[in-house]
Amino acid sequence: GIQVEQSPPDLILQEGANSTLRCNFSDSVNNLQWFHQNPWGQLINLFYIPSGTKQNGRLSATTVATERYSLLYISSSQTTDSGVYFCAVGYSGAGSYQLTFGKGTKLSVIP
Amino acid sequence: DTAVSQTPKYLVTQMGNDKSIKCEQNLGHDTMYWYKQDSKKFLKIMFSYNNKELIINETVPNRFSPKSPDKAHLNLHINSLELGDSAVYFCASSRGLAAYEQYFGPGTRLTVT
Numbered sequence: 001g002i003q004v005e006q007s008p009p010d011l012i013l014q015e016g017a018n019s020t021l022r023c024n025f026s027d028s029v030n031n032l033q034w035f036h037q038n039p040w041g042q043l044i045n046l047f048y049i050p051s052g053t054k055q056n057g058r059l060s061a062t063t064v065a066t067e068r069y070s071l072l073y074i075s076s077s078q079t080t081d082s083g084v085y086f087c088a089v090g091y092s093g094a095g096s097y098q099l100t101f102g103k104g105t106k107l108s109v110i111p
Numbered sequence: 112d113t114a115v116s117q118t119p120k121y122l123v124t125q126m127g128n129d130k131s132i133k134c135e136q137n138l139g140h141d142t143m144y145w146y147k148q149d150s151k152k153f154l155k156i157m158f159s160y161n162n163k164e165l166i167i168n169e170t171v172p173n174r175f176s177p178k179s180p181d182k183a184h185l186n187l188h189i190n191s192l193e194l195g196d197s198a199v200y201f202c203a204s205s206r207g208l209a210a211y212e213q214y215f216g217p218g219t220r221l222t223v224t
Contacts, residue, residue, distance in 0.1 A: 048212035092209035101154040
């Protein structure tokens with residue numbers, strides 16, 4: 001199956017700092033999503049981005065499908081950004097279906 | 112309006128019992144999923160139903176049985192609960208299978224004592 005590696009596994013930031021989270025995947029995908037799991041356990045959709053670049057406020061994401069990686073940028077981090085960020089990839093084709101989550105990046109933003 | 116809902120939110124039960132978790136989505140999606148999140152936060156897919164048909168069935172003990180009465184509902188029944196079943200179970204839905212954006216429910220924290 002598709003392997004997904006996220007880095008770094010842990011990240012501590014001072015409030016106001018910027019960061020880049022990375023997701024590498026081992027095979028072709030036609031679905032890639034970034035999620036934020038907040039401290040209350042909710043999984044919040046950030047981006048559906050199988051390719052290209054998207055921006056939403058202080059967050060942006062880029063996926064380069066041909067090179068099998070995606071990046072999540074967080075600018076001017078706030079304490080509410082704390083939590084775990086997951087990359088999830090999916091493949092659907094020729095009767096085969098795979099859905100895999102990475103192990104996540106745990107982000108702690110300190111005031 | 113809640114898009115994907117699960118009940119109950121918390122479930123505490125003893126080893127050997129049988130329990131069910133219910134999931135409903137009001138997004139009009141054709142595909143629903145069950146995921147298990149373990150104590151290390153690792154999320155792993157268990158099952159996927161597309162138009163009420165079981166499509167993905169990962170290596171899960173047969174004590175776990177999903178049931179989809181219609182496209183909007185996917186329930187998870189667990190027989191003979193074991194300590195290792197303690198986890199958070201998430202339901203999700205999407206417009207189609209694997210290649211489409213998934214939306215997750217709030218999760219059900221199952222504790223087996």
